[in-house]
Amino acid sequence: MGNEYKLDPIDREILFHLRQDGRLTNVELAKRVGLTPPPCLRRVKRLEEAGIISGYRAIINHEALGSGMEVIVSIEVSISDLKTLEELETTVAAYEEVIEFRRVFGRPDYYLRVMVADYAAYEAFQTNKIIGIPGIARVISQPTMKKIKVID
Numbered sequence: 533m534g535n536e537y538k539l540d541p542i543d544r545e546i547l548f549h550l551r552q553d554g555r556l557t558n559v560e561l562a563k564r565v566g567l568t569p570p571p572c573l574r575r576v577k578r579l580e581e582a583g584i585i586s587g588y589r590a591i592i593n594h595e596a597l598g599s600g601m602e603v604i605v606s607i608e609v610s611i612s613d614l615k616t617l618e619e620l621e622t623t624v625a626a627y628e629e630v631i632e633f634r635r636v637f638g639r640p641d642y643y644l645r646v647m648v649a650d651y652a653a654y655e656a657f658q659t660n661k662i663i664g665i666p667g668i669a670r671v672i673s674q675p676t677m678k679k680i681k682v683i684d
Contacts, residue, residue, distance in 0.1 A: 537582040542567065546575055547584070551683070554588040591684060599629070599647040602676040603654050605662070606640035610669035620667050629657050640672070651675075 539547075545565045549556060556564070562572035579585045594600055609620065624644065625633050632645035648654045654673070662671055 537579075537584055539584075543575060543579060546572070546579065550576075550585065550588075594631075594647045598649050599653075601648050601650055601654065602679075603646045603648065604674045604676060605644040605646055605658075606672045606674075607642040607644065607662075607668055608640045608670040609642075609667045611667040616667045620665055623665055624662070627657075627661055629661075640670070 542565055546561065549561055549564050558569050558573045558576070561576070562569045565572060567575070576585070594602075607624075609617065611617070621633070621635070624630055624642075629646045629648055630644050631647050632643075634643045635641060636643060646654065646657065648657055654675070658671065658673065662668065
């Protein structure tokens with residue numbers, strides 16, 4: 533990236549507070565970072581325009597929705613034709629249970645984060661939705677024991 537934005541300590545403080553609570557008012561954010569509201573708002577706008585802040589969203593409590601079990605899934609594929617890979621990616625990305633889906637270099641080929649209610653729900657998800665997708669050679673599932681650090 534040729535046009536890297538240079539963050540100063542105040543920019544970093546703004547990002548820290550917005551990461552903690554994206555619904556802070558500009559007045560409260562300005563108070564926390566030691567600025568008056570107008571320059572604080574200008575800095576936030578510059579961070580947005582530079583693409584450093586790319587959006588604001590709600591963080592969902594999956595347990596409150598009845599999907600408190602997270603499983604990390606690695607998938608290896610046995611094919612390399614682009615059409616089949618694109619169909620696999622489109623299919624898997626459309627599943628509501630899949631909250632993160634990454635293609636990575638090397639093995640495995642893909643990592644997924646899947647949120648389900650319990651082991652039975654995961655077994656149904658894997659059996660009915662993952663197994664049988666053309667091109668999938670191997671699926672390894674690892675239920676999450678404990679989240680140590682998560683920055684979404």
